[in-house]
Amino acid sequence: MDIAWSAAELKFRDEVRDFFATQLSDELRAAGRWMTSVYADHKLSLLWQKRLAQQGWAAPAWPVEYGGCGWSVAQHYIFARERAQAGAPPLSPMGISMCAPALIGHGSKAQKDYFLPRTLSGEIFWCQGYSEPNSGSDLASLKMSARREGDNFICNGQKIWTTHADVANWIFCLVRSSTEDRPQKGISFLLIDMRSPGIEVRPIISLTGEHIQNEIFFTDVRVPVANVVGEIGGGWHVAKYLLEFERGGTAYAPELQVMLEQLRAACPPGMLDDPAFSAKLADAAIRISALEMFELRAMSALSAGGAPGIAASVMKITGTELRQLMTELSLEAAGKWGRGYRPEAGVPGGPVSYPHAARNAGPRAAQVAPLRYFNERAGSIYAGSNEIQRNILVKAALGI
Ligand SMILES: Cc1cc2nc3c(=O)[nH]c(=O)nc-3n(C[C@H](O)[C@H](O)[C@H](O)COP(=O)(O)OP(=O)(O)OC[C@H]3O[C@@H](n4cnc5c(N)ncnc54)[C@H](O)[C@@H]3O)c2cc1C
Numbered sequence: 536m537d538i539a540w541s542a543a544e545l546k547f548r549d550e551v552r553d554f555f556a557t558q559l560s561d562e563l564r565a566a567g568r569w570m571t572s573v574y575a576d577h578k579l580s581l582l583w584q585k586r587l588a589q590q591g592w593a594a595p596a597w598p599v600e601y602g603g604c605g606w607s608v609a610q611h612y613i614f615a616r617e618r619a620q621a622g623a624p625p626l627s628p629m630g631i632s633m634c635a636p637a638l639i640g641h642g643s644k645a646q647k648d649y650f651l652p653r654t655l656s657g658e659i660f661w662c663q664g665y666s667e668p669n670s671g672s673d674l675a676s677l678k679m680s681a682r683r684e685g686d687n688f689i690c691n692g693q694k695i696w697t698t699h700a701d702v703a704n705w706i707f708c709l710v711r712s713s714t715e716d717r718p719q720k721g722i723s724f725l726l727i728d729m730r731s732p733g734i735e736v737r738p739i740i741s742l743t744g745e746h747i748q749n750e751i752f753f754t755d756v757r758v759p760v761a762n763v764v765g766e767i768g769g770g771w772h773v774a775k776y777l778l779e780f781e782r783g784g785t786a787y788a789p790e791l792q793v794m795l796e797q798l799r800a801a802c803p804p805g806m807l808d809d810p811a812f813s814a815k816l817a818d819a820a821i822r823i824s825a826l827e828m829f830e831l832r833a834m835s836a837l838s839a840g841g842a843p844g845i846a847a848s849v850m851k852i853t854g855t856e857l858r859q860l861m862t863e864l865s866l867e868a869a870g871k872w873g874r875g876y877r878p879e880a881g882v883p884g885g886p887v888s889y890p891h892a893a894r895n896a897g898p899r900a901a902q903v904a905p906l907r908y909f910n911e912r913a914g915s916i917y918a919g920s921n922e923i924q925r926n927i928l929v930k931a932a933l934g935i
Contacts, residue, residue, distance in 0.1 A: 540609065548613045555621035558586055567622040571903055572910035574747060575624030577702050584626045584657045593655050594631045601639060601651050608834045615789040627699065630654040630661035632785065634707045637724065637777040641765040650705075650726070664694040664708035664727070664751065665774070671696075672923050674709070675718040675771065679753060681710035681725060683760070688712065688725065690733075690756040696917070700736045700749035704729050709770050716768070724770035726762040733757075742909045778919060786834065787854025788827035794861040795820060801900035802868045812867070819860055826853050845931045848924040855914035855921060862908040865900070872901035873908075 540548065559567075566579040574580070587593040588602075595611060597603030606614070618625070635654055638647055653659040670677040679692025690710055700706065706727050713721035727734075733756040739748040765773045799807065799816070806812055833846035866873045915921040929935050 540613070544609050544613060547610055548617065551614055551617045552621070554590065554592075555617055555623055558590075559583075559621060559623055563624060564622045567624040569899065569903055570624070571743065571745065571906035572747060573625070573914070574627065574698070577627075577699065580624045580626060581657045581660070583624050587626070588656050593626065594635065596632070597635060597651075597655075598639065601635075601647070602655050608831065608837070611834060612786065612789070612831060615786055616792070619790045619793040627660065628785070629663050629699065629703075629707075630659065633663060633777055634661045634726075637707070637764055637773050640776055641724075641773045643761075645761070646726070646764060659705050660699070660703050662697050662700045662703035662706045662729075664697055664700075664706045666696045667693055668695050672920055674774070675722070677709055677711060677722065679708065679710045681712045681723060681758070683712070686760050688723075688758045688760060688763075690725070690727065690753045690758055692753050694751040694753075696739065697736075697749045697751050698747055700729070700751050701738065701746065706751070707764070709774055712763075712770075713768055719771040720768055722770040722774070723767050724764040724773040725758055726764065727753075727756065727758050731756050731758065743906045745906075745910075786827075786830040787850060787857065788823055788830050791823045791826070791854070791857050791861065794858070794865075795823060797900065798861060798865050798868060801865065801898065803870065806868060812864075815864060819857065819864065822853075822860075823857055826850070826857060829853070845928055848919075848927045848931075851918060852915075852921045852924050852928075855911075858914055859911050862904070862911040865904040866908045869901035869904035872898065873904045 563579055563583055566576045566583075570576075575583075584593055591602070592604065592614070594602055595604040595606050595614060599605040604610070631654060635651060638650055642650070650659060654661065664679075665674060665677070667677050667679060679690065679694065681688035681690050688710070690708075692710070694700075694706075694708065697706070706729055708725045708727055709722050710725050711721050712723040715721065729736075733754040735752040735754070737750045737752070738746045739750060740746055741748065760767070764770075795816070802812075807816075829846070830850060833850060836844075836846070919927075
């Protein structure tokens, strides 16, 4: 495949590069460069989203009528690569990349008119309420109830692992609105205002000492029936559509290429000459390039109007495994500085500050290496675990 950029694409690349160079403050750049997980510092990420929204680039993949860019596959890819290269903080995927496609695909006109512009500007910040204590991989067994009472649902139950529930003002939830049919049929996709009475958010502190995930308890929370997206009881259909975007809507390779460059730069003197270590780096580089080709092909199919399909599962498995590999190699490069447990470094999902830096904590790349290592373990669990993705592939590709 010839992936040499055309003159027009190179012009676009320069425009994007120039935008990042002039618009990213040192603080924003640091928020992107020193992230400890897949999430950047919430406030800085939102600030950056507002700037991108002014430029018209906050949600390039949306249809143009709702604020998307109408870019070609190449332009999307160039933008992702330049973003990663410039160290711009990524935007939270929950609204722009997950809830919005569900609204665009299945929402009413009123829902689109209200939620899409506010999601774009960051005024509405979403979290995703799917998982429950006993319903993760087996999502269809979820129990959070939505009992109809006139024009409202009365919601009771618990969600868990909800990323950014502590800062979100809206949540898109899967709730059980009926228990009469088979499990998948009684589920509705419901938008809930997090400021509603009866909602309690409790923090989950991760191994790194950071607070990014939460538990949410719903007690008699009143939600208008008008907040159901799609049909009442048709939430499974909406959720499956959305999950494909969660797994396959973004390319992993642009960030992986930058992680690889940063890893090379962070290696202490002599390490790149070590044949055993450089063989591991070469293997990683080849696998990242192979993923890049796969992703370009998948994005090409997307731009022709398709959904990600099973390519989403391939990208999720390969992308997260390679990210994990990058964090393992970074920990190896960090050597003695990559100590395993640094709860004092906990700034939620953002840049790391070290009150104990005076104790000579080593180079900054080495300081964040253990945090990234631990946070990246979750990559093969969330958004549908990699075992579940393999099940999907086996069923779809081999018909087993
Ligand atoms: C950091 C993080 C952030 C998250 N953010 C969110 C969020 O914002 N919103 C949200 O709703 N959820 C979120 N989740 C939850 C996530 O989606 C679930 O953890 C995931 O779906 C797995 O479910 P579980 O934790 O209940 O594990 P289980 O489903 O109990 O799985 C346990 C193990 O068994 C394996 N397994 C289960 N079933 C099968 C099977 N049929 N075949 C083969 N292997 C199987 C799994 O792969 C896994 O290894 C997050 C999770 C993490 C770790």
